[in-house]
Amino acid sequence: EIYCTGELLRQVQTAKLFDDDKYFVDMKLKATPDEVLAAFQNLTSSSPDNNLKPSELREFLNTFFEEPGKEFEQWTPPDWHDKPLFLSKVSDAELRSWAEKLHHLWKSLGRKIRADVRDHPELYSQIYTPHPVIVPGGRFRELYYWDSYWVINGLLLSEMRETARGMIQNFLYLIDRYGFILNGGRVYYERRSQPPFLTLMVESYYKATQDKDFLRAALPVLEKEYHFWMQNRSVAREVNGTVHVLNHYSVQVGQPRPESYTDDLELAEGLTEGAQESLWAELKAGAESGWDFSSRWFVDSQGGNSGTLKDTRTSQILPVDLNALLCRNEKTLASFYKILGDTAGAERYDRALRERLQAIEAVLWDPQRGVWFDYSLVNNRSHDAFYPSNLAPLWAQCYSQPAMGERALRYLQESGALKYPNGVPTSLTNSGQQWDLPNAWPPLQHMLIEGLWSVSTEEAEEVAFDLAQRWIRTNWLAYLKYEAMFEKYDVNGDGKPGGGGEYEVQLGFGWTNGVALQLLEKFGDRLVSSSTSLTCSLGVGLICIALVWLL
Numbered sequence: 001e002i003y004c005t006g007e008l009l010r011q012v013q014t015a016k017l018f019d020d021d022k023y024f025v026d027m028k029l030k031a032t033p034d035e036v037l038a039a040f041q042n043l044t045s046s047s048p049d050n051n052l053k054p055s056e057l058r059e060f061l062n063t064f065f066e067e068p069g070k071e072f073e074q075w076t077p078p079d080w081h082d083k084p085l086f087l088s089k090v091s092d093a094e095l096r097s098w099a100e101k102l103h104h105l106w107k108s109l110g111r112k113i114r115a116d117v118r119d120h121p122e123l124y125s126q127i128y129t130p131h132p133v134i135v136p137g138g139r140f141r142e143l144y145y146w147d148s149y150w151v152i153n154g155l156l157l158s159e160m161r162e163t164a165r166g167m168i169q170n171f172l173y174l175i176d177r178y179g180f181i182l183n184g185g186r187v188y189y190e191r192r193s194q195p196p197f198l199t200l201m202v203e204s205y206y207k208a209t210q211d212k213d214f215l216r217a218a219l220p221v222l223e224k225e226y227h228f229w230m231q232n233r234s235v236a237r238e239v240n241g242t243v244h245v246l247n248h249y250s251v252q253v254g255q256p257r258p259e260s261y262t263d264d265l266e267l268a269e270g271l272t273e274g275a276q277e278s279l280w281a282e283l284k285a286g287a288e289s290g291w292d293f294s295s296r297w298f299v300d301s302q303g304g305n306s307g308t309l310k311d312t313r314t315s316q317i318l319p320v321d322l323n324a325l326l327c328r329n330e331k332t333l334a335s336f337y338k339i340l341g342d343t344a345g346a347e348r349y350d351r352a353l354r355e356r357l358q359a360i361e362a363v364l365w366d367p368q369r370g371v372w373f374d375y376s377l378v379n380n381r382s383h384d385a386f387y388p389s390n391l392a393p394l395w396a397q398c399y400s401q402p403a404m405g406e407r408a409l410r411y412l413q414e415s416g417a418l419k420y421p422n423g424v425p426t427s428l429t430n431s432g433q434q435w436d437l438p439n440a441w442p443p444l445q446h447m448l449i450e451g452l453w454s455v456s457t458e459e460a461e462e463v464a465f466d467l468a469q470r471w472i473r474t475n476w477l478a479y480l481k482y483e484a485m486f487e488k489y490d491v492n493g494d495g496k497p498g499g500g501g502e503y504e505v506q507l508g509f510g511w512t513n514g515v516a517l518q519l520l521e522k523f524g525d526r527l528v529s530s531s532t533s534l535t536c537s538l539g540v541g542l543i544c545i546a547l548v549w550l551l
C-alpha cells in the first residue's frame with residue numbers, strides 16, 4: 001500500500017500532479033507507512049466524497065514525502081581509470097575520442113544506495129542491494145535487469161571489474177531474496193522479471209577474469225533462477241505427438257502499473273472489471289518482456305497480429321528471443337558445470353539444451369520462410385511479422401544445421417528491414433509504441449550484429465559490419481548534436497533519438513553506452529566517423545577511394 005496499490009496511490013496519480021507517474025512512486029516517506037496512511041485517512045474522511053483536491057494532495061505530499069533521489073549517496077566507481085586498453089583498438093581518431101567520453105559516462109551513471117534504505121526499507125520504494133550499480137539514466141534511477149547485461153559488458157571493456165562483479169552480486173542477492181530477479185530495483189517491480197540475462201553476465205565476467213571460485217558460488221543461484229523460469233513461465237505444446245516445453249512472459253497481477261498508473265487506467269476505461277484485470281496483467285507481462293510496448297504482443301479478435309495497445313496479449317505468445325535466450329542459458333550452464341568438473345550437472349543442462357533445440361525447431365522454425373517466428377497460443381499458429389528477435393537463435397547459436405543460418409540471412413535481406421540508414425527497426429509497423437518502427441534499440445542491434453557475425457560466411461559478416469557502422473554513426477551523430485546518449489534511436493534521419501510510447505526518450509544511457517563500446521572494440525579497426533568513408537564501407541569501392549583522395 002502507498003507505492004503499489006491503494007487509495008492514496010489512486011488519488012495522487014489520477015490528480016496528475018507530476019508529468020510522469022513514476023515520480024510519485026519514487027518519493028521517500030518522511031514518516032512510517034502507518035502514520036502516512038492514518039493521516040491520509042483522517043484527511044479524506046473529512047472531505048466530500050473522501051477525495052482530496054489537488055492542492056490538498058500537494059500539501060499532503062509536501063508534509064509526508066521527499067522528492068526522488070534521496071535514496072542515493074555520492075559515489076564514483078573506485079575502479080574507474082583513464083585509458084582502458086580497448087581504446088587503442090579504435091583507429092578513427094574522432095570515434096576514439098568519443099569512446100573515451102563514453103567511458104567517462106560510467107561515473108555519472110554510478111549509484112550507491114544509502115544505508116538508511118537497508119535500515120528503514122519501509123520508507124522507500126527503492127529496494128536495497130548491497131553493491132553500487134550503474135543505472136540506465138534519466139527517469140530510470142534504479143537498476144534494471146536486462147539493461148545490466150550490456151552495461152556489464154561495457155564495464156568489463158572499461159576494465160571496471162569490481163563494479164561489474166558488484167552488479168552481478170546484487171542480482172544473486174535478489175534471487176536469494178525473491179527467488180527471481182525483479183524487472184528493476186523498486187518495490188513496484190516485485191511481481192515481474194525481465195529477460196533472464198544473469199547467466200550470460202556471469203559468463204562475461206568469467207571470460208574476463210577466469211575466476212572459478214566466483215563461478216562455483218554463483219552456479220546454484222543461477223540454477224535457482226533457471227528453475228523459476230521453468231516452473232512459472234513455461235507452456236507445453238504438442239506437435240506431431242511430441243510434447244515440447246517452451247517459455248513465455250506472464251504476470252498474474254491485474255492492477256495498473258504503479259509507475260504508469262494513469263496510462264493503464266485510461267487504456268482500460270469502459271472495459272468490464274474482468275477485462276480490465278486481464279489487460280493490466282498482459283501489460284505487465286509486456287513490461288516483463290522488456291518490449292513495453294509493441295505491436296508484437298497485439299492479438300486481434302481474429303487471432304491475427306494486428307490491433308492496438310488494448311489488444312496486448314503478451315502471455316499468449318511464445319517469443320523466439322526468450323526461448324533462444326533460455327537455450328543459450330542452458331548451453332552456458334552446461335559449460336559452467338564442465339569447467340567445474342561436474343559431469344552430472346553438465347549432462348542435465350545438455351539434455352535441457354537438446355530438448356529446447358527440438359522444441360524451437362518444431363514450434364518456432366518456419367522451414368518455408370527460413371526463419372523463426374513467435375507462436376500464438378490463441379490460434380496455434382505463427383505470427384509471421386518481421387522483428388529482429390526472429391533472428392535471435394543466430395545470436396544464441398541455437399540451431400541444428402548451418403544452412404539455417406544462411407537461410408535466416410536471406411530472410412533478413414528480403415524482409416525490407418535493411419533499407420533504413422541507421423539500423424534495423426524493432427518492427428515494420430508504426431504503431432506509436434516505442435518498441436516498433438521507427439525506433440531501433442541498442443540490445444536488438446547488438447544481438448542481431450553478433451548473430452550475423454557468428455554465421456561466419458563472408459556475406460553475413462559484411463552485413464553485420466555494415467549494421468555496426470550504421471549504428472555507431474547514428475549514435476555518434478546524435479552525440480555531436482545533443483552531447484548525450486539516448487535509450488533508443490530513430491532508424492531515419494541524421495542522428496535522431498527515438499520517440500513514441502508512454503514517456504519521453506531518456507538520456508544516459510546504460511545499455512546504449514555498453515553496446516557502442518562493444519561495437520567500437522570489435523570493429524574498431526574498420527569503423528569510421530565520416531559519411532564519405534561510410535559510403536566506402538557500403539561497398540562503392542574504387543570510386544569512393546578516389547573521392548576521399550580528391551577531398
Ligand SMILES: OC[C@H]1O[C@H](O[C@H]2O[C@H](CO)[C@@H](O)[C@H](O)[C@H]2O)[C@H](O)[C@@H](O)[C@@H]1O
Pocket residue numbers: 022136140144145146147183184257259260287288290291292293487503
Ligand atoms: O515506466 C514504463 C516502463 O519503463 C521501463 O521499461 C523501459 O525502460 C527499461 C529501462 O531502460 C527497459 O529495460 C525496458 O526495456 C523499457 O521498455 C520498465 O522496465 C517497465 O517495467 C515500465 O513499465
